[in-house]
Amino acid sequence: MTAVPQVAGRELLNSPSDGISNLRFSNHSDHLLVSSWDKSVRLYDASANVLRGEFMHGGPVLDCCFHDDSSGFSASADNTVRRLVFSLGKEDILGRHDAPVRCIEYSYATGQVITGSWDKTLKCWDPRGASGQERTIVGTYAQPERIYSMSLVGNRLVVATAGRHVNVYDLRNMSQPEQRKESSLKYQTRCVRCYPNGTGYALSSVEGRIAMEFFDLSEAGQSKKYAFKCHRKSEAGRDIVYPVNAIAFHPIYGTFATGGCDGYVNVWDGNNKKRLYQYSKYPTSIAALSFSRDGRLLAVASSYTYEEGDKPHEPDAIFVRSVNEVEVKPKPKAYPNPTT
Known part of the structure; x- marks a missing residue:
């Protein structure tokens, strides 16, 4: 294994055994949720470098997100959307797509879980109901192609698909995109x-x-x-x-x-x-x-x-680094000294 300089940060123990698809910090603590192609979702305390929980799925897990520090959600290549209850160490199936589920987000503005799939649909779910698609699904919205990435801010949802399509939605009115772009x-x-x-x-x-x-x-x-x-x-x-x-x-x-x-x-x-x-x-x-x-x-x-095909490579790893202000704080614009 190649030696990694200390500046890379501290490597987390018990990392996934196959490709890492996503990782996200909680909005409430230093807990970190990690999804992987090894069919697992792992919950870490990043500050303490401790694995707090592990959930196994029926296929590779392509995305994950927090609800709060007691629960979260996952998107799997086995076509399922799952709710994870960290405190109880259990999970249940919130619903399904017709193809692998690539993206998942929890909207604090609407209280809904939003999923994007390679079946070319976006789905919104109410996680408060009993498990089962008929009881939890709020709506299904056709997309021009397979969904590759999504992001939320407030009531806005941006969906990026294959074919370089980008749809922008207002979560308060999902009947059609607010903007359709390439x-x-x-x-x-x-x-x-x-x-x-x-x-x-x-x-x-x-x-x-x-x-x-x-x-x-x-x-x-x-x-x-x-x-x-x-x-x-x-x-x-x-x-x-x-x-x-x-x-x-x-x-x-x-x-x-x-x-x-x-x-x-x-x-x-x-x-x-x-x-x-x-x-x-x-x-x-x-x-x-x-x-x-x-x-x-x-x-x-x-x-x-x-990206270069199946070849020998370094083991997958998660590093957590402390961020110094100088690395992330914008520098003030330089102005010429006033003439006297």
Whole structure:
């Protein structure tokens, strides 16, 4: 195994045995929920480096999210949506899709669980009812293609699908998308994440690019959008491009981290269009990222994502690093000294 520098952060014990699909910090504590291709969802206390619980599913788990510190939800390739009760160590099936469930979110605004599947549908569920699809499903909404990534902010939901489609919904009226867009990036979408201030979203693709988009459709609003290159390197005169798998916004400063198949995590100041920081290289691809609720910790999933096919690779690992303010706080713009 390649030695990992200490600056990478502390490696969590009892990490998944196969690819890590996502990880998320709780909004209430330093608990971390991790989904994996090894058919498990794991609950960690990231500060104490302790595995608090493990739930096994019938297929690879493609996404997970918290409800609160006592329960959460998962999306599985066995087509099921599951509710996980941490305090009791048990789970039940909330409902099903007709194909693997790729994305899951819990909306604090509506109290609903929202799932996106490769069956080209978005579903909303009421988790308070008894288990069983007929009793918990609120609505099913057809999408133009398979769902690859989703993100929520307030009452807004952004859904990114195959074919570079992006649908923006208002959760208070799901009858049709508020906006139907095509990604401004030329190639397949990997990740979408909403800005914490609710004004727009960042979109990443397999071509080593990020697009910064805004909900405001006025000319002034759309004039702010832009895209930039990242997670690339030049070698022997060639530009080598890496997919950007993960985006995570800092909850305090609104800056954001990106993780790519190059094994690097970069931190960006989107407003000033600058890179603030680059962490030391991780053992393999960055599959997922999450900041803790106060922004003091960053969880990094170092997990090979098979972009170069089935080949020997470093073991999957989760690193939790302490975040210094200098890495994530926007730098003030420099102004020339006034003449006297």
